[in-house]
Amino acid sequence: MKDLISIIIPCYNDAENISESIDSAINQDYGNIEVIVVDDGSDQNTKNVLRNLEPKIAKLITQKNKGASSARNVGIQNSTGKYILNLDSDDSFDRTFVTKAMSIIQNDSNIKIVSSYINRISENRSTILKHKNSDIKSFLKYNHSSGSALFKRSDWLKVGGYDEKMTSGYEDWDFYIRLLKGGGVSYIIPEPLLNYRIRPESNSTRANKMKYHLLRYIYIKHKDLYIEHYEVFVDHLLSRLEVVEKAERKNWTKLEFRLGKKILDPIRKIKDVFKL
Known part of the structure; x- marks a missing residue:
């Protein structure tokens, strides 16, 4: 029999999208799946939607609003699967994701995380993000996986789950750093099997507003790793500074051109008048 997969869906005030998210989980072609939704202190409208969807899923857990890390930990604690797959309430998977991800993680013990290319959907367009x-070493620079990823329950236990102090974002990145600290890799299926909505009020949007505060938290929390890979980290910071400086120089060049044009155009017009 196939190993049981527990799909954990934290939900906070997402009445509009949660039904699609749940459907994408229960309609996976893998077969042996339990879907657990954690209502993280949602509004009444979302609670009403979840109540109607409850017969479709294995468990609906309700708690006060504590953030995504807490909701995921609670969902996993109440799950029974050997493998865990997180899914945000406003995202959805292609129905083949679990089958493809399981074939990868079960055949290579060095693979700790499996995700895929991401179909990023905004109001006006969609783009493919290819991690x-x-x-x-790479994860010390950036997060190279989506939050909706497959991993072993035993690895979640080993690293102590998600950091519940991280209520403002980047909790996935922190979790993956701890998960890969002892070795292993993250694998990306080269197909856009995750649909990811970009919304002004999304967790990732809010996290980007606190970017430097969250970066400081991660850098200090994993100080030992950054010291161990000091040269890699320095090269990373310098390359980021170089990108910023190039952008600033480009903007200054454009500004100087516009200013020069505004100053010189009237002079040229005056000259043209005298030529007449």
Whole structure:
């Protein structure tokens, strides 16, 4: 029999999208799946929607609003699967994701995380985000996996779950750093099997507003790793500074051109008048 997969869906005030998210989970072609939804202190409208959807899923857990990390930990604690797959309430999977991800993680013990290319959906367009297969050195620079990813329940236990102090975002990145600290890699299926909505009020949007505060938290929390890979980290910071400086120089060049044009155009017009 196939190993049981527990799909954990934290939900906070997402009445509009949660039904699609749940349907994408229960309609996976893998077969042996339990879907657990954690209502993280949602409004009454969302609670009403979840109540109607409850017969479709294995468990609906309700708690006060504590953030995504807490909701995921609670969902996993109440699950029974050997493998865990997180899914945000405003996102959805292609029906083949679990089958493809399981064939990868079960055939290579060095693979700790499996996700895929991401179909990023905004109001006006969609784009494909292509992460790369990565190890701990790469994850010290950036998060190279989506939050909706497959991993072993035993690895979640080993690293102590998600950091519930991280209520403002980047909790996935922190979790993956700890998960890969002892070795292993993150694998990316080279197909856009995750639909990811970009919304002004989404967790990732809010996290980007606190970007430097969250970066400081991660850098200090994993100080030992950054010291161990000091040269890699320095090269990363310098490359980021170089990108910023190039952008600033480009903007200054454009500004100087516009200013020069505004100053010189009237002079040229005066000259043209005298030529007449």
